[in-house]
Amino acid sequence: MTQDNQRPSWVVLKFGGSSVSSLDDWNNIVQIVSDNLQQGFRVAVVHSAFKNVTNRLEQLAQLAAKSEHQELLAELKDYHQTMASQLQLESSLLTPWLDSLETSAKKVAEHGVLTSKLRAELVAYGELLSSTLGAAFLEQQLSSDKKTQWLDARKLFVSEVEVNSNVNDQYLNAVCHPRPDHELSQQWADSYDVVLTQGFIASNEAGETVLLGREGSDTSASYVAALLEAKKLEIWTDVAGMFTTDPNKLSEAKKLEQISYAQAFEMAEAGAKVLHPRCLSTVMPYHIPVEIKNTHQPLEAGTLINGDEKDSRWVKSIAVKQKIPVMTLLLGRRGQQPETLQKVFTVFNELELGCELLASTKESLVMAVETSNSIHGEDILNELSVKLAEMCRSVLLSHSAIITLVGCQSSQALWHLLQIDAELPDQWLLLSHTSSDQHLSFLVSDDDALDILKLLHGHLIQ
Structure with missing residues (x-):
């Protein structure tokens, strides 16, 4: 060599x-x-x-x-x-x-x-x-x-x-x-x-x-x-x-x-x-x-x-994804049993759709549906809802937005959020962070996304 x-x-x-x-x-x-x-x-x-x-x-x-x-x-x-x-x-x-x-x-x-x-x-x-x-x-x-x-x-x-x-x-x-x-x-x-x-x-x-x-x-x-x-x-x-x-x-x-x-x-x-x-x-x-x-x-x-990475106490950037199809699956008393989860992911696979698990509780799943690389049109979401409803008590479909704060530890980003002296939207649909602890994400109404983005950018970006 x-x-x-x-x-x-x-x-x-x-x-x-x-x-x-x-x-x-x-x-x-x-x-x-x-x-x-x-x-x-x-x-x-x-x-x-x-x-x-x-x-x-x-x-x-x-x-x-x-x-x-x-x-x-x-x-x-x-x-x-x-x-x-x-x-x-x-x-x-x-x-x-x-x-x-x-x-x-x-x-x-x-x-x-x-x-x-x-x-x-x-x-x-x-x-x-x-x-x-x-x-x-x-x-x-x-x-x-x-x-x-x-x-x-x-x-x-x-x-x-x-x-x-x-x-x-x-x-x-x-x-x-x-x-x-x-x-x-x-x-x-x-x-x-x-x-x-x-x-x-x-x-x-x-x-x-x-x-x-x-x-x-x-x-x-x-x-x-x-x-x-x-x-x-x-x-x-x-x-x-x-x-x-x-x-x-x-x-x-x-x-x-x-x-x-x-x-x-x-x-x-x-x-x-x-x-x-x-x-x-x-x-x-x-x-x-x-x-x-x-x-x-x-x-x-x-x-x-x-590769240069410096510790920061401040949010460095705010990203937003809009018009994301989000499925909320209410699973009922059986909840997240292995056979139920297997059936859910089998449906996604059969329809050749991607998905991302955003949040879960004992009896529910919140999942973002990935359609950008699909050969299907928007009607595939209706077919997905029908198939999932066969195994879930209820399936709710909405189009949402994900706002993500990047650049500091999620706990630090959350602290900055609590210092904002302004009226935030009443409904934050989801709060999550990754194992790397480098970002904090919110699932919000798509209609509110740009207003929230402007508010957060004005208060959090130095």
Whole structure:
């Protein structure tokens, strides 16, 4: 094995959909890549689908199951060909992928039912199309002595079946476990200056396309960083870092200059959409720092995430997840008997839905339902309620919000809450904290969530 100082120095740059969807974006990307090359790095670029394309492909998949997809398919083809024209690239570069996309849509139409496998295959074309243009543009714009190589992420990362995972998760929320490959890192460095691959997609052991879950491009970037044992991972997006809360929901939000892996993980788990939690759990063992920056303002300082963690007595950030389907199961006198719990979780598994146990008593369970990676529509919640009612005395469905305080011990956060000299909502539906004691969460009415967020941010963030 080569020594650390003899290994090639890689930086991994992930660009989200809002960062790759115009000529101006790509001129910024060329400059960012060039700056890193000038600093002596080899550069690995992880590329998302163009903005909103993944959502449109999800819609295409649903329409194809009803053989009503032709109009949207034509729009998607036209959109990508227009992007090629904006980047002054030959649209023929896209022809193989567009033909294959049409074949996949036809396959869904012939099948008549949208399965997890077919959905993954079809939705993956967003990244394959955009990254093909991205690699060609970099090759065209970088100096002639710099070699750019497009790589298929499905050849790089093979998913592993998690214990008790359902078919839906295996195709739409897949998990890989990459390890540093110093031989591959050296091989690439000897042949290329820049490699470009896709976010969000991988393959399974059968060679079928799988997806890494919504917002999975962050996860892909961390996989590449781990594979290359990169010097740093930069997440380029449309905001310059992580904030004390979502700046789109509260204008008073303040940017965080530095946070620890653990704090960033808690924020991501609690709903901070800038970063996917799996991204951090992958790079943390290899001490790879992560920086979040704004593609549209590349000179602005971002947020650095690393292993530096300082004890704090104050709340550092407040995250909010809204419109969460929450099931309250009243189990009756038999309560949480093993056979009852087994039946409950079997129902979730049969419907290919995820769930998170938020709270429990002797005779009740409060569970959040995860539908973002499901192939089903909202009507699946009604079916879930009906099936659960067969084994429970009562099932109550509501749409709630979870507000999470991150940055200090939960007991300290609770003390700060008690000092607030203002009228808080009468009904806090849930109070919980994790074993790490690094966050405190409340389940509240979705209608009250933003008012509570503003109140707490004003009193708790220093």
